[in-house]
């Protein structure tokens with residue numbers, strides 16, 4: 255057998271030195287895209303495998319591996335070495351060409367930015383006797399004096415969305431979070447702080463309160479969102495380096511989840527709610543924020559509680575952040591709230607009910623501050639992100655926010671410097687009798703009645 259083969263090779267190489275033509279060789283421009291030694295051979299028309307075999311002098315399959323017929327060409331596939339390819343296969347004048355087999359990449363299955371073309375059945379939900387501050391944010395009109403009433407929302411609001419709470423820690427086991435709250439990457443200690451402050455637990459109840467307004471089951475806007483505890487500070491504050499590192503880590507996790515979309519995944523996107531204040535410019539923080547925005551993660555921040563122009567408030571004044579001021583239940587500026595052109599919109603923040611605890615007892619508490627307003631807006635953005643899986647497009651999230659907020663309701667803001675007269679709304683507006691969309695801009699789809 256070996257001798258016979260040697261003869262074949264010799265006779266073939268004799269052919270190749272005298273042959274007038276050798277079949278063209280087709281290959282991918284990028285050689286590393288080609289599979290080693292793997293070729294597809296096409297016959298000229300009216301040339302058959304039998305003709306080829308008589309040229310070769312033996313069963314072609316014995317010259318290499320992985321032989322199989324490709325009748326559609328017609329021709330065949332085989333793995334052979336260079337010498338067999340040149341001296342036997344390409345030297346047959348009945349072969350039209352030989353193509354090196356290249357790798358076809360499977361594109362990642364990316365979810366549509368908006369599911370505009372798919373009919374998504376959705377269901378309305380109403381929370382009866384919801385806190386008045388929540389009621390105001392799904393209302394179709396300016397309310398004269400909000401009381402506990404129905405809060406309307408898409409029943410899966412926030413599902414698949416990771417709300418990152420960069421704060422002083424959260425009590426993740428508070429019943430308001432059901433089982434939707436967790437520590438970032440399962441950490442028990444934050445790597446961003448000194449050991450004495452390093453447990454992920456809430457240091458001063460601030461984080462727990464605010465997180466419940468973004469995603470709490472009774473007190474929050476996005477009632478199905480994941481709440482992710484990312485502790486970057488203690489009561490005293492957070493080193494900016496810790497915040498920048500945390501933003502870096504959030505961006506990495508978000509990008510990883512986006513890339514894993516070819517596996518079954520309910521990941522819809524992320525929002526960052528950041529609690530920190532400064533008055534000195536930080537180039538590192540500006541870059542970190544631009545990078546998370548570019549990755550598709552909106553950043554919601556509060557205006558600050560000093561009753562002054564937020565012109566120097568960091569990160570309120572960083573381009574691209576959604577900076578939120580506070581109003582009371584009559585849409586009047588909260589006495590403490592900062593204001594001015596850096597504000598994007600306002601939300602309730604004057605004595606709001608939120609999750610709290612006394613000792614080990616879970617319960618509710620009443621708080622005030624622009625942090626609370628920022629959390630409501632965080633929940634609202636999570637609502638839009640979840641419905642449309644807006645995981646890469648912060649511009650579109652901003653458009654949904656603007657298309658759904660209420661204009662002209664606010665009172666008692668200083669005339670100079672002027673603040674935008676815009677109030678947070680999840681877009682549901684039950685009285686508008688929207689039958690096909692849970693908010694303005696959402697893909698039209700059939701509405702299942704409650």
Ligand SMILES: *[C@@H]1O[C@H](CO)[C@@H](O)[C@H](O)[C@H]1NC(C)=O
Nearest residue numbers: 283284285286287288357359
């Ligand atoms: C060639 O293909 C390899 C493997 O797919 C890839 O990593 C590389 O970037 C490509 N080079 C060019 C110049 O396209």
Ligand SMILES: *[C@@H]1O[C@H](CO)[C@@H](O)[C@H](O)[C@H]1NC(C)=O
Nearest residue numbers: 297298299300301302348350
């Ligand atoms: C193929 O063979 C048939 C019959 O032998 C002949 O009529 C035809 O012209 C040939 N076609 C080519 C392209 O050689």
Ligand SMILES: *[C@@H]1O[C@H](CO)[C@@H](O)[C@H](O)[C@H]1NC(C)=O
Nearest residue numbers: 259316317318335336337338
């Ligand atoms: C190529 O493959 C043939 C058939 O398997 C073998 O006889 C020959 O020695 C190989 N040539 C080289 C250079 O590997």
Ligand SMILES: *[C@@H]1O[C@H](CO)[C@@H](O)[C@H](O)[C@H]1NC(C)=O
Nearest residue numbers: 375376377378409410478702
């Ligand atoms: C929301 O409504 C849909 C459609 O009726 C239902 O399949 C789904 O289970 C509901 N989700 C929740 C959290 O109730």
Ligand SMILES: *[C@@H]1O[C@H](CO)[C@@H](O)[C@H](O)[C@H]1NC(C)=O
Nearest residue numbers: 446447448449451492493496
């Ligand atoms: C860690 O603790 C030291 C000493 O108390 C303090 O000076 C330093 O600022 C702390 N660093 C951080 C990141 O909190």
Ligand SMILES: *[C@@H]1O[C@H](CO)[C@@H](O)[C@H](O)[C@H]1NC(C)=O
Nearest residue numbers: 421464465528529555556625
């Ligand atoms: C959300 O961000 C605001 C503004 O920076 C902050 O005051 C508030 O504490 C944050 N909420 C949480 C739960 O971190």
